[in-house]
Amino acid sequence: MPTVTIDGVPIEFPFEPYDLQKDYMEKVLQCIKNETNGVLESPTGTGKTLSLLCSTLAWVELKKAQRKAQCRDNIDNMYENVAPNEGIAMRSELVPVVIYASRTHSQLSQAINELKRTAYKHMRACVLGSREFLCIHPDLASESNAFKTQMCQVKVKSRACQFHSRIERMKTAPAVIEKNIMDIEDIVKLGNALKFCPYYMTHELDKMADIVFMPYNYLLDHNIRRNLGIKLESSIIILDEAHNIEKVCEESASLQLKSSDITLCIEEVTAAMKLLAEQDKIDVGVEIPEDIRAEDLCDLKEIFLELEKQIDDVKIDVYHGVTHEASFLLDLLARAGIRAENNCNVRRLLDRLTEFLATIADGPFARRGVALQNFHGMLELIFMGKDSIQFWDKVKRCYKVHVQAEPTKKKGGQDNWLSKATVSKAGGKIINYWCFSPGFGMNMFLGERPRCVILTSGTLAPLGPYTCELELRAEVRLENPHIVKGDQVCVRIVTKGPDSETLNCNYNNRLLSWSLVKRSLSIPPCRVTIRTLRSMVEPFLWGFVAAKFQKGWILSITTVGQ
Incomplete structure (x- = not known):
């Protein structure tokens, strides 16, 4: 393969690269x-993808060769004074x-x-x-x-x-x-x-x-x-x-919290509490960790019960919902007992509880911990800025909270386009914590x-x-400009045929004018683009075009739609 050196890096390319590909790799x-x-x-x-891969991997290969040459004589000394974890990080940093x-x-x-x-x-x-x-x-x-x-x-x-x-x-x-x-x-x-x-x-x-x-x-x-x-x-x-x-x-910076999610969290905490209370009677095949205490589970359940109550008390328009500032969700969590200063403790408890419930594979406690794990991820996203004033100021600018009614699922089958979702009688709600700034997620x-x-x-x-x-x-x-230059492209719009008939291919006028094809084939080889549905093109016309295609008069045929 041809090799081109760009900025001191030899790059092997499948063919001689164009100038714009060299600029891109540079x-x-x-x-x-x-x-x-x-x-x-x-x-x-x-050739964007090819240029990306070749230039990047060429640099990686060169870097690996340089590091190998530098460490050939003293590679043992390089790692003997670092801890195992530091050694792994060091190798990652080198290449x-x-x-x-x-x-x-x-x-x-x-x-x-x-x-x-x-x-x-x-x-x-x-x-x-x-x-x-x-x-x-x-x-x-x-x-x-x-x-x-x-x-x-x-x-x-x-x-x-x-x-x-x-x-x-x-x-x-x-x-x-x-x-x-x-x-x-x-x-x-x-x-x-x-x-x-x-x-x-x-x-x-x-x-x-x-x-x-x-x-x-x-x-x-x-x-x-x-x-x-x-x-x-x-x-x-x-x-x-x-x-x-x-x-x-x-x-990636947005989230959604449903009343049904809180209900599942309450059920999972309750299941753990029952297991803890009856551990001498129930054999689940695992040992309950000492750092999961009954008092902590009671506090956690109280938080979820209060949060469920706070969400139920939110007044909304049943059909259109209601929109609030970002602080609305923070106030809602604070009234339930979750704040910036204690959210880390709540998340640690959720981690321990989720890990424990995930080990219970059989019995009435199987498949527990999913809701708690999702709630942990929600808290991690909301409180990632901790006590940073700049972070919370940016949250106020970038986020909105929209509360809407939570639809109930039909029993006895999955919802489909014939089944209309109804509003939950229990007053279930969905709290959308929406980010309206791509820069927030990128940061x-x-x-x-x-x-x-x-x-x-x-x-x-x-x-x-x-x-x-x-x-x-x-x-x-x-x-980068396009690889095809302007003088290599000729674009013309034909609105009428030689008989002055308007070339219209709507539903009421489905027959394509033969003059369109004849005009397209006047300077072979050519590219024919038919802006219509394939099903609307007459079969005999396709036969004519296909015959010209086999003779090499037509380079390609493009249709729009199905």
């Missing part, structure tokens, strides 16, 4: 080497991991296929996904994602999952370590063949990977990031298809101190308002 390297953020726009078809995030798993699959085409396909790569995509346990196949997560944790803690028990042995198997790049489908297929858990295997592969692929809500959502154990510090973060990032940032993300963040897409311009809305300090910027 900007990527500036972000990485100078540890600064960048916003890079490059239109579709300019940062690359985290490549895009919107969906299908887009990540395309990026992985691009990586397989490059000279860097020997570098280790893995894909992180949820249990929804990666769990292969037959007992959990029909479970919802929340219950699947909870029951998976139960089985792992009790060592009842035969797939997880094989992780330690299979993570060094040749079939696993010899395959450098595995997509989700690859790891699931291999997990089924070798009977190991794909979900936990990806976390083992993550520790050895040079580049990790994941959907970008895994990065931006604090709770998902914490649950998956994703560390951003000193990492190289690439957010591809970043034109959608503003909405994800807002959603939460940047607070994890990554080495650099590169936001890139085909459509980001104008870059000024984009970075301003995200409150992102991006010192490196690029707006």
Whole structure:
């Protein structure tokens, strides 16, 4: 493959790169080497993904070679004076991991296929996904994602999952370590063949990977990031298809609290209290931790009961709800007994209780702890700023609270478009804590101190308002032109045919004029774009166009819709 040196980094590219691809890779390297953020726009078809992967991994490979050369003679001395945890952090700092995030798993699959085409396909790569995509346990196949997560944790803690028990042995198997790049489908297929858990295997592969692929809500959502154990510090973060990032940032900083959620929390605390009171009579196969005391559980239940009462007392318009300032939710929690000064104690108790309930796999206490875990995540988001005056001032500017009626689910089946949801008779409500500032969510993300963040897409311009809305300090910027030059494109709009007949393809005039096709084929080869529904095109016309296509007169045919 051709090699081009940019900013002192030799980059192997599948072909001789265009000038705009060289410019793009130069900007990527500036972000990485100078540890600064960048916003890079490059239109579709300019080789953006290929340029991203090649330039980033070329720098990583060069850095690894430099560190290896520096440490060749004294590698033993480098680690003998550091503690084990410090040694792990030191290695991570020496060669940062690359985290490549895009919107969906299908887009990540395309990026992985691009990586397989490059000279860097020997570098280790893995894909992180949820249990929804990666769990292969037959007992959990029909479970919802929340219950699947909870029951998976139960089985792992009790060592009842035969797939997880094989992780330690299979993570060094040749079939696993010899395959450098595995997509989700690859790891699931291999997990089924070798009977190991794909979900936990990806976390083992993550520790050895040079580049990790994941959907970008895994990065931006604090709770998902914490649950998956994703560390951003000193990492190289690439957010591809970043034109959608503003909405994800807002959603990651927002939350929803339902009356039914509080009811579930009360039930879970009550179950733990009964278990604690009757521990001599009930054998659940686990020992109740000493740090879970009856008095603490009583206080916690009292908090939830008061919070339930406070929510029920909120006056709303049944059909339209009511909107309040952000302080409304804080006041609601304070009246229930949760404040900034004691929320850490409440969260620690929730942690201990959730962990304990998750170990109870059988009996009436099974499947407990999900609601408490969600409430813990809510408190963590609300009180992340602790006593910072600047933080709470920003919350007042960026957040609104909207309270609405909580619909009840129909009994005896799932809701569908024929069943109209009704308002709960018990006065159940939904409290929406909405963030209206993408910059708030982005600042939460940047607070994890990554080495650099590169936001890139085909459509980001104008870059000024984009970075301003995200409150992102991006010192490196690029707006690439399209790879096809203006003199290579001829665009004409034909409104009438040679017979002066108006070319109209609405429902009442479904027949396409033959003059459109004849005019399009007058200068072969050409590209025909038919702006109509495929079903509205006459079959005999498709036969005519297809015949010309086989002769090479037509390069491509594009229709709109189905």
